[in-house]
Amino acid sequence: MTEPSNQATRQTVLIVDDDKSMCDLVQAALSLNGFGTLVCQNASQAIERLHQQNVDVVLTDVRMPGTSGLELCRQIHSLRPDLPVVVMTAFGNLETAVEAIRGGAYDFVTKPVEMQVLRMAIQRAAEHRRLSEQIRLLSETQQSNGDFPDLLGQSDVMGSLREQIRRVAPSDAPILITGESGTGKEVVAKSIHRLSLRADKPFVAVNCAAVSESLIESELFGHAKGAFTDARTDRKGLFLEAQGGTLFLDEIGDMPMNMQVKLLRALEESRLRPVGGDREVEFDVRVLAATNRDLESAIDSGDFRQDLFFRINVIQLQLPPLRSRGADILELALSSIERFASQANKDVNGISKPAVEKLLAYRWPGNVRELRNVMQRAVALTQYDSITVEDLPDKIREHQPTTVFIGGDDPSELMSLEDLEERYIEHVLQAVEGNRTQAAKILGVDRKTLYRKLKRKDEDES
Numbered sequence: 001m002t003e004p005s006n007q008a009t010r011q012t013v014l015i016v017d018d019d020k021s022m023c024d025l026v027q028a029a030l031s032l033n034g035f036g037t038l039v040c041q042n043a044s045q046a047i048e049r050l051h052q053q054n055v056d057v058v059l060t061d062v063r064m065p066g067t068s069g070l071e072l073c074r075q076i077h078s079l080r081p082d083l084p085v086v087v088m089t090a091f092g093n094l095e096t097a098v099e100a101i102r103g104g105a106y107d108f109v110t111k112p113v114e115m116q117v118l119r120m121a122i123q124r125a126a127e128h129r130r131l132s133e134q135i136r137l138l139s140e141t142q143q144s145n146g147d148f149p150d151l152l153g154q155s156d157v158m159g160s161l162r163e164q165i166r167r168v169a170p171s172d173a174p175i176l177i178t179g180e181s182g183t184g185k186e187v188v189a190k191s192i193h194r195l196s197l198r199a200d201k202p203f204v205a206v207n208c209a210a211v212s213e214s215l216i217e218s219e220l221f222g223h224a225k226g227a228f229t230d231a232r233t234d235r236k237g238l239f240l241e242a243q244g245g246t247l248f249l250d251e252i253g254d255m256p257m258n259m260q261v262k263l264l265r266a267l268e269e270s271r272l273r274p275v276g277g278d279r280e281v282e283f284d285v286r287v288l289a290a291t292n293r294d295l296e297s298a299i300d301s302g303d304f305r306q307d308l309f310f311r312i313n314v315i316q317l318q319l320p321p322l323r324s325r326g327a328d329i330l331e332l333a334l335s336s337i338e339r340f341a342s343q344a345n346k347d348v349n350g351i352s353k354p355a356v357e358k359l360l361a362y363r364w365p366g367n368v369r370e371l372r373n374v375m376q377r378a379v380a381l382t383q384y385d386s387i388t389v390e391d392l393p394d395k396i397r398e399h400q401p402t403t404v405f406i407g408g409d410d411p412s413e414l415m416s417l418e419d420l421e422e423r424y425i426e427h428v429l430q431a432v433e434g435n436r437t438q439a440a441k442i443l444g445v446d447r448k449t450l451y452r453k454l455k456r457k458d459e460d461e462s
Contacts, residue, residue, distance in 0.1 A: 011126045012036040012053075016046045016060040016072065017088070022113075026059065029115040030122060043067035047075060050083075057125045058085045059118075062096055070096070070103050077104025082132055084125035088113060131350035131386065150187050152335055153328035157320040161188070164317055169195035174267075174312050176252075177290040179319030180435075182369030185290035186250060188317060193246040198286055201245030204238050209254035216259050221266070223275035239272055239283050247285045252312065253293035253304060264308045287312065294435045296447065322364040322371060329359055332368060336375035337387065348379050350386040358389055362396045425453060 013035050017023050020041075027037045038055065040046040042064055050058075058076060062069040073085045084106035089096045097108045106128060107121045148162050168175060169192045177185045186205060193203045211219050222237025239247060249255075255263065266272045267287060271280045289312045298304035322329060333351060341348040351359070364370055378391040389397055425443065432438040440450040 010034065010036055011056040011130070012038060013057045013059055013122055013126075014038045014040065014046060014049060014055045016040045016043065016058065016064070016069065018042060018064045019061070022061070025115075026113075026118065029119060033119050033123070035122065035126070043069070043072035043075070046072060047079075050076070050080065055083070056129045057122055058083060059122065060085060060087055062087060062089045062100070070100055073100055073105050074103040082129070084129050086121050086125050127350075127386070148191055151184070151191055152331050153325055154331065155320075155325045155328045157325060158328060161317065161319070165191055166195065168192065168315050168317075170197055172197075172286050173314045174286070175288050175315045175317060176295075176313040177288065177317045177319065178295075179290075179292065180321050180365075180367055181292045182367030183319040183321060184368050185292075185319060186248065188319060189246070189248040189250075189288045189290065192288060193248075193286075196246065196286065198245045202242050203246045203248065204242035205248040205250060206238050207250045209251040213256045213259070216256065217262060218275045220259075220263070221272045221274050222277075224277040234274075237272075237274060239266070239285055240281065242285045244284055245286070247287050249287060249289045249312075251291060251293075252289040253291035253295055253298055257303070257305070260305045260308050264305065264311055267308075267311050294437045296437045297435075300447070300451075322367040323362075327360075329364070329371065330356060332371055333359055333375055333387075336372045337379055340376045340379040344379055346379060346382075347385050348382055348387065352386050352388045354389045355387050355392060358392055358396050358399070362399045421453070425450070 011034075013030055015023050015026055015037055017026075017039075018041050023039045027039065030037055038049060038053070040049055043060075043066060046058065046060070049055075058072075060069040060072055067075075069087055073087060076083055076085050081104070085104065087097070087100040087105045087108040088111055089100065089108055090111050097110075100108050106125045109118050109121050148165070151158065151162060151165075165188065175192065177188050179185055189205070190203060193199060206219065208216065218235070218237065220238050222235045222240060225232065225234050266283075270284065271282050273280045293304075295304050295309055295313075299306045299309060322332075330351070337348055337351070359371075366373070374393060374396065375387070377393065378387045382388065382391045425439070428439045428442050429436070432442070436450055436454075437447055440447045443450065445453075
């Protein structure tokens with residue numbers, strides 16, 4: 001079941017009919033619905049026009065002097081299989097309609113033509129063409145990504161990120177991957193490993209925030225038999241499991257302070273001692289770390305060791321939040337739809353224009369992870385072959401973009417420079433999810449200056 005679309009904005013229909021009055025009537029009806037139109041009197045003119053100009057839908061009569069509409073349909077299907085053709089045929093002539101569909105026609109309407117029926121057929125065909133083009137572009141984008149099949153997006157920031165990964169992957173330098181939760185830090189880590197000289201060795205990942213403080217040393221370094229109650233055998237730990245390859249320490253900012261000391265020593269000496277062991281073991285591992293925390297602020301507050309920060313932050317890759325990636329949102333959404341529709345065995349392959357507008361306006365605090373969750377839900381709920389606004393969660397349907405209001409022309413409405421500065425600082429902090437280091441960079445001040453301004457604001461409010 002297909003929902004009639006309102007996406008016909010300036011899509012072009014080529015009308016092929018030797019009846020001028022019929023052409024005028026159809027042109028007028030389609031123009032009212034926002035379509036551009038071109039007219040040809042016969043099939044040969046139509047083929048010539050298609051070589052010269054891009055159109056979105058062809059509407060052709062069956063009976064015309066010379067080449068028939070059915071033959072024209074077959075020619076177009078051979079030349080441009082992506083271009084939908086709607087055929088007009090005499091009422092009751094089912095045999096001709098079937099022949100048209102077999103010849104590659106997308107749809108047919110019967111004469112005498114009801115304009116409402118014709119408009120709906122053209123809208124469906126135009127929507128089919130638009131979605132087919134989106135899928136084609138998405139497929140080309142995925143192929144052009146080459147080394148980055150999972151790092152979708154054609155925005156400048158993603159292009160820059162891929163180029164940085166290409167440059168740093170072959171080295172053995174430690175890399176710190178920063179960015180908000182859900183931006184794809186593990187995807188980036190896997191891409192680095194895949195392009196590194198260690199690609200044929202293991203990639204091992206651990207979420208430091210998900211391992212309890214009492215177990216994290218054993219998890220990373222392993223343990224000897226009898227080291228603690230449940231240690232019935234020797235266990236070599238993740239560092240040695242990743243031997244020769246890459247160890248990814250996700251959410252390293254949540255690592256307990258006492259473990260930070262032991263990790264730093266291990267990284268500096270390339271040696272570790274398993275819990276309860278009596279000798280040290282050498283390892284050869286490239287360490288990639290990631291965090292959604294502001295580690296420089298954590299250093300200032302005493303929650304993260306500065307020497308460990310310098311050790312893991314030889315190279316830093318900053319992942320952009322989804323809200324700053326523009327049209328990448330649509331590409332990621334379409335990719336997710338394709339994946340989840342295939343898993344659910346549903347014929348869903350696009351997004352309606354109103355739904356696209358809602359997706360682009362939303363701020364995506366959960367980033368790519370949240371987008372994929374929303375698309376999985378939408379594919380499960382939709383009754384159509386395209387995701388509609390009704391398939392989206394309330395928080396996205398009802399989202400209203402916010403702006404910073406400076407004031408009008410009325411002097412009584414104008415605020416002081418100090419108040420304006422405070423409001424703008426608050427706005428920037430909200431935009432970067434409270435990351436003070438990132439906010440300071442945007443504001444063009446150092447972190448100490450920003451802290452001083454925030455402290456002054458807190459003192460004024462107390």
